[in-house]
Amino acid sequence: MNDPASANGFGRDKVVKIISSVLSKVSEAEEISRESLYKDLKDLQDIIHDARKEISFARPSDIQDKHIPTATDELDLIVKSTEEATSSIMDSCEILEQEADKEGGPSAFVVSEEVTKIYEACSFQDLTGQRVTKVIGSLVTIEEKVSKMIDILGSRLPGMDVPEEEEATGDAALMNGPQAPDKAISQDDIDKLLAEFD
Amino acid sequence: MTVDKNMNILIVDDYKTMLRIIKNLLKQLGFNNVDEALDGSQALQTFQSKEYGLVISDWNMEPMSGIELLKEVRGGSKNADVPFIMITAESKTENVIAAKQAGVSNYIVKPFNAETLKQKISSVIGDF
Known part of the structure; x- marks a missing residue:
């Protein structure tokens, strides 16, 4: 840069x-x-x-006024839509399970209707993908703006040190959520690790 | 070892959908006495009122996390040696080691499938 x-x-x-x-x-x-x-x-x-x-x-106020609200709104919608889709799929699965136990076998109409609902619910993936793309776009813009401001302030104001972020410790340091696939260890690796304690 | 499929199981997760998924999978495996809690503190309250044969808990929950719940359970509750399985997206080596040191019986990383759940339950309570 x-x-x-x-x-x-x-x-x-x-x-x-x-x-x-x-x-x-x-x-x-x-x-x-x-x-x-x-x-x-x-x-x-x-x-x-x-x-x-x-x-x-660099319009730094846009970060607070526009980009952060957009990203958080999109993320809220992702959580909501995935929850609704999962709930809808599970409703259908439960109906199908009950139908399978019925005397005389399941009704083809009910099975078809519930399978269609599952297909419909699975369409959340498309919308979620688009929302994630929007969130990534907002984060890239925020990153560019922050980098530009750090460049302007850092190179022009002598002696202006950026304080390092405090790192979490104890149990809090262990709550990082899902890992990227290339950084996570597999169930097999976990099993091997646990076996070493036995 | 004979497995009593009527034993009480406590599942803990802050996502109601995940509770529902685990509960349904347990039902398919023949376990019907399943109680739910939305975080560690709620689980501890439930834990004090009933005898449980198995606890299945998420890690990342507020206000009390799964690892804190595990430490509380192992640290002197009336059923301190209950089998405790952690099901979590936390998949770093240090997480697995911390859970083991706190006394976890087994550890399942999300996303998981029904077969993995069955295997891990079998490994802590016996074949069923």
Whole structure:
């Protein structure tokens, strides 16, 4: 990724240089040149102005106002639709089980009707896939905006360290939810691991 | 070992659908006395009022997780040695080790199938 600060010639080094120059001139007050001090302060003002402009172009408020609400709404809908679909499929399965136990065998009409309901319920997968794609789109946009702001602030404001996130400990550290298939261990691996304790 | 299919089984999961799936699978295996709880604390309350032959619990629940429930059960409840199976999406090695150290009887990773559930139940209570 290009460093926007360097590209515009307002990088961290230049900020440090200007501040050092201003401090030096102020400490040697009797030799201070008003024009020189004004020029340094004007350069600083330009840097701050440009940084504010670039942050504003990144529209950080969109993250809170638009992208996060969209992503959470979509995720809520995914949870809701998958729950409804699963419930509908299970309703049909229970009816089919009862039908299978009936004297004289199951009614072809009932079986056909319930199987159709299962097919219909399975269509949630299509919608869920589309919603997940939208959530991924929102996350990518948020990532781009945050990266841009970190670039602008991190490279222009000397000494601005980003604090590291606190890591969970104890039982809380073990609640991570489903793993990606390439990171999860299989049931066979779990069985082997448990066997090692015996 | 003779398995009493009339024994009480407690299943714990914060997703009602998963409770329903497990309950139906247990029913197909011949176990009909199944109680449900939506998290560890609710399970503990239920656990104090009845004798259970098997506990099947999810891990990731609020306010009390499955691992906390397991520790509470093993730590001095009246039925501390009850077979306890964890069914969870948490599939990291450290999770399995932590569960084993807390006294889990067996561990099933989601998604699972009916055959795996049957095998793991058999491994902790005997063939049925």
